[in-house]
Amino acid sequence: MTEPAIRIDSLRKVFRARERGAGLRGAARSLIRPVHREVVAVDRISFSIEPGERVAFVGPNGAGKSTTIKMLSGILQPDSGDVRVLGLVPWKERQRLGFRIGTVFGQRSQLWYHLPARDAFELLARIYELEPNEYRERLKSLIEAFDVGDLLDRPVRQLSLGQRMRCEIVASLLHRPEILFLDEPTIGLDVTAKSVIRDLVRDAAERDGSTVLLTSHDTGDMERVCDRVIVINEGRLILDCPVRDLRTEFIRRKMVTLLTAEEHVDLQLEGTAVVERAPYRTVLEIDTRRAAVGEVVQAALARTTLRDLTVEDPPLEEIVQEIYHNRDHWREAGPS
Incomplete structure (x- = not known):
């Protein structure tokens, strides 16, 4: 094998960080009697x-x-x-x-x-x-x-x-x-x-x-x-x-930014939420379990002329937080 x-x-790694007291008196006390706290960087x-x-x-x-x-x-x-x-x-x-x-x-x-x-x-x-x-x-x-x-x-x-x-x-x-x-x-x-x-x-x-x-x-x-x-x-x-x-x-949302030829357009579409609206610009959040990106774009094209569009995943930090809150969904960490 x-x-x-x-x-x-x-694997575990802990760092010691010095805590600084509040104010001038606290800072002086920290120099004489330093107080440390443990920061667990990697936890088993x-x-x-x-x-x-x-x-x-x-x-x-x-x-x-x-x-x-x-x-x-x-x-x-x-x-x-x-x-x-x-x-x-x-x-x-x-x-x-x-x-x-x-x-x-x-x-x-x-x-x-x-x-x-x-x-x-x-x-x-x-x-x-x-x-x-x-x-x-x-x-x-x-x-x-x-x-x-x-x-x-x-x-x-x-x-x-x-x-x-x-x-x-x-x-x-x-x-x-x-x-x-x-x-x-x-x-x-x-x-x-x-x-x-x-x-x-x-x-x-x-x-x-x-x-x-x-x-x-x-x-x-x-x-x-x-x-x-x-x-x-x-x-x-x-x-x-x-x-x-x-x-x-876990990536069940897409952020779609649409730049339109018209100043104001109603782009409230099935499976989407308008998260930002400005002249000539609309940002939609798509629930990909309910609507495909292509379907949303086609529906938008039926209502307005698009000058440009971008499609993005939510930030990784949001995905990680979603994973953290749903970690019980995964029985055991390990590649399938």
């Missing part, structure tokens, strides 16, 4: 990920996503529980593990701000002990896949955020990692850049057979890159299922 790429059993979560799986690890801010990634990559040591990544204990065997994993943190760069990306790639090749020929062949294939040939000799500071992120991912893939940890890789990117990054990550993982664990607030990242989703909230695992089940079971 194949050993999981990642196995977590009752358990799951496993098989080799080659692409898993989204999602939840609202403060849910424990980044803390978990840092424990899996060996940056943090858990307070209790057991972790195995490629059969290794991350914080005990961090150097060995580092040769077999790649990490991308959306808000932290592994490139040098004033130097060209090529210089960073060459240094990383030495760190990972790649043979010169192996490095050249690997870099050539990644340059073609990620279309970064014209970016390599420009200082990183001159790159757009989307261009830099493409170079960041190339850097993380140079040594053919068996697992790729992606922490908010599309944060701050525009719609086009997000789409490019998602497709590149998915294609690279499929090509190399890599395992992917991706944290994100963006449902687009989850749907375009991953096949499975693990949801945590307040440090606890509350759902583990295929991405397709998340959509069919």
